[in-house]
Amino acid sequence: MSRVLACIDGSQASRGICDGAAWASQRLNAPLLLLHILERKQHLDGNLSGSIGIGSREHLLAQLVALDEKHNRLALEQGCQILETARQRAQACGAVSVENRQRHGNLLQTINELQEQSLMLVLGKQGEDSEAMGQPIGSQLEPIIRASSRPLLITPPLFKAPRQAMIAFDGSETLCRNLGKPALPDLLRGLPVHLVLVGNASTELKKRLEWACALLLERGLEAKAVICPGEVEQTLLAYQTENRLDLVVMGAYGRSWIRHFLVGSITTNMLQHFETPLLLLR
Structure with a gap:
């Protein structure tokens, strides 16, 4: 089920x-x-050895069990x-x-x-x-x-039903794979979705962003793609606050140690600093 x-x-x-x-x-x-x-x-240390007498020890053990x-x-x-x-x-x-x-x-x-x-x-x-x-x-x-x-x-x-969502787009396989699954579009249906890419985007990354936006539009979602310069966490937080986006979607920690250093710290920082619900994709 x-x-x-x-x-x-x-x-x-x-x-x-x-x-x-x-x-x-x-x-x-x-x-x-x-x-x-x-x-x-x-709860309590059951080691009652030492100077306690046998009778007292058994009595205290019984009390510990009862407690x-x-x-x-x-x-x-x-x-x-x-x-x-x-x-x-x-x-x-x-x-x-x-x-x-x-x-x-x-x-x-x-x-x-x-x-x-x-x-x-x-x-x-x-x-x-x-x-x-x-x-x-x-x-x-x-x-x-x-x-x-x-x-x-x-x-x-305090959770409120989201009215707008932001997808922190990094072009990763995890994120792109989840965009193609039914669950994510079902969760986001009826919500304006901002696909936000932070940093200097390569030609390939821009193509992935355009593909992702087109896929969401094809699935009946209201979506737009945005590229913002700056540091990832600060820029995403500023964009989310400015546009009053009350759900943030992003890929979570990677399994490899390289991806952990590149992405893992971002996930942790966003967990610590964002006050909106976070939908983490695996």
């Missing part, structure tokens, strides 16, 4: 994730799966509440159909298992831990993006 997979954790970002996932579900006419992961954490069981029950109940609240919100926002799923384990491993049945993934820019520590992006976000084989919609805490 092709679906939209959204990962929530109860942080402030969950609201934006639900709204963004519901928007994608509507656009793609695909069911929505809300996923909440219970990752096991080390751990209580914590797991509470975490499970809290997760169910988070999912149910998210389900109701996604349905109210117009998601096609919504299923909840809660699993124990590792977030990255679970996403790798589920992404093959998914059209795209939706994640928040921050999670519970990064939000509490004041970090601009979550610690697990970049590994998930790098490991994903599906497009990812990265949402801010």
Whole structure:
């Protein structure tokens, strides 16, 4: 089954994730799966050796076990509440159909298992831990993006349905390949699309830009191509702000180390500095 997979954790970002996932579900006419992961954490040190007597040690171990069981029950109940609240919100926002799923384990491993049945993934820019520590992006976000084989919609805490979109065009195979797939045009249908190429464009790159614009027009989208001089991140941010574009589409981290240095840092910088949703293509 092709679906939209959204990962929530109860942080402030969950609201934006639900709204963004519901928007994608509507656009793609695909069911929505809300996923909440219970990752096991080390709470207390179970090593009670040393000067503690045998009887006291056994008593404390029993208490630790009881506390751990209580914590797991509470975490499970809290997760169910988070999912149910998210389900109701996604349905109210117009998601096609919504299923909840809660699993124990590792977030990255679970996403790798589920992404093959998914059209795209939706994640928040921050999670519970990064939000509490004041970090601009979550610690697990970049590994998930790098490991994903599906497009990812990265949402801010407050998501609004996009009215205009910008495609940060770099002429890469990843971007051009995704332009030819049905999912991207379906997401962008009805939105004015700005194809923006930054820097000194070669003749070949200009031809690719013209081809991409013609392809989107052929698919019924309102599109225009623009070439802007300057540094990539600053120019894209300035163009997006000036034209009030509320969705940014771009290729994500490359798999090779060369492309990582050329493109990876741009992806990270845009994740950190852009306040609009980012659609990252793989």
